[in-house]
Amino acid sequence: MTEEPTHRVDHDGAVATVTLDRPDALNAQTRASRRALVKDLRALSADAAVRCVVLTGAGRAFCAGQDLREEGALENVDDMIRETYIPIVEALVGMPKPVIAAINGAAAGAGLSIALACDQRYMAEDAVLMMAFSNIALVPDCGGSWFLTRIVGYARAFEIAASGRRVGAEEALALDLVQRVLPRDELSAATQTAAHELAARPTQTLGWTKRLMRAAEQSPLGDVMELEAQLQPAAVGSSDHAEGVAAFLEKREARFEGR
Numbered sequence: 001m002t003e004e005p006t007h008r009v010d011h012d013g014a015v016a017t018v019t020l021d022r023p024d025a026l027n028a029q030t031r032a033s034r035r036a037l038v039k040d041l042r043a044l045s046a047d048a049a050v051r052c053v054v055l056t057g058a059g060r061a062f063c064a065g066q067d068l069r070e071e072g073a074l075e076n077v078d079d080m081i082r083e084t085y086i087p088i089v090e091a092l093v094g095m096p097k098p099v100i101a102a103i104n105g106a107a108a109g110a111g112l113s114i115a116l117a118c119d120q121r122y123m124a125e126d127a128v129l130m131m132a133f134s135n136i137a138l139v140p141d142c143g144g145s146w147f148l149t150r151i152v153g154y155a156r157a158f159e160i161a162a163s164g165r166r167v168g169a170e171e172a173l174a175l176d177l178v179q180r181v182l183p184r185d186e187l188s189a190a191t192q193t194a195a196h197e198l199a200a201r202p203t204q205t206l207g208w209t210k211r212l213m214r215a216a217e218q219s220p221l222g223d224v225m226e227l228e229a230q231l232q233p234a235a236v237g238s239s240d241h242a243e244g245v246a247a248f249l250e251k252r253e254a255r256f257e258g259r
């Protein structure tokens with residue numbers, strides 16, 4: 001039996017858009033949907049023609065987290081997390097190119113964790129973020145506690161997680177949980193414009209920048225400066241660096257190719 005696709009991947013030039021596509025379940029995720037997602041995220045990671053990824057949801061939600069109707073979802077939950085949730089986060093964080101979440105509607109539970117694992121978040125003005133885990137007496141997973149604490153600090157992160165309340169767009173922007181808030185009907189176009197702009201930047205170097213800044217969140221200054229010293233020779237040797245310097249000296253726009 002062929003399984004229904006649970007997300008789709010659309011390509012437009014160097015931008016790939018991954019749309020979680022179970023709208024009747026608010027794009028809640030099952031074990032099978034997460035396996036399929038991991039596979040495609042890894043493929044996008046390896047595809048040099050893709051220079052920016054957008055992650056969004058079909059219908060009125062971004063992602064409601066775990067599908068609470070999935071039979072057997074809680075069997076061997078620790079292994080399930082290791083096998084399917086953690087690899088999604090690792091694929092997004094380790095993606096050697098920018099990933100923008102276009103939060104078109106509710107991002108709840110692991111759905112919020114997944115959005116927080118992206119590099120940037122654009123949010124529809126009527127969308128909500130929810131650390132829904134405590135509402136069903138679960139602890140945060142999929143990296144949610146790590147990302148939220150780093151972005152908003154311990155006290156605010158704990159309050160949001162413990163209450164399980166809805167965080168609206170205005171508050172999310174003020175807390176830097178999202179970088180832009182847009183009317184719902186403008187979200188997709190604005191995200192695509194930003195994605196195409198990012199895709200025209202020196203992609204390989206942005207991948208290394210991601211790596212450095214993620215390391216900076218958890219490593220001492222000396223370690224990060226050492227990693228900078230290790231990565232800079234590769235950046236210096238890149239054709240995009242040569243193009244960037246040439247464009248600067250010739251007073252023209254650089255045409256980066258991502259390598």
Ligand code: T3D
Pocket residue numbers: 024025026028061063064065066067068069073074077106107108109110111130132133135136138141
């Ligand atoms: O459990 C494990 O395996 C461990 C791993 C856990 C990871 C997690 O993600 S735990 C957290 C799971 N997610 C939630 O608890 C979120 C539950 N959903 C909500 O809180 C709300 O639905 C939303 C805030 C997302 C949206 O609210 P609203 O008012 O816009 O919609 P609604 O009316 O609550 O939901 C609409 C429908 O979607 C409804 O179905 P119905 O009545 O129309 O047939 C609702 O049951 C369904 N739905 C919403 N979330 C889920 C879901 N169905 C399955 N799984 C869901 N997560």
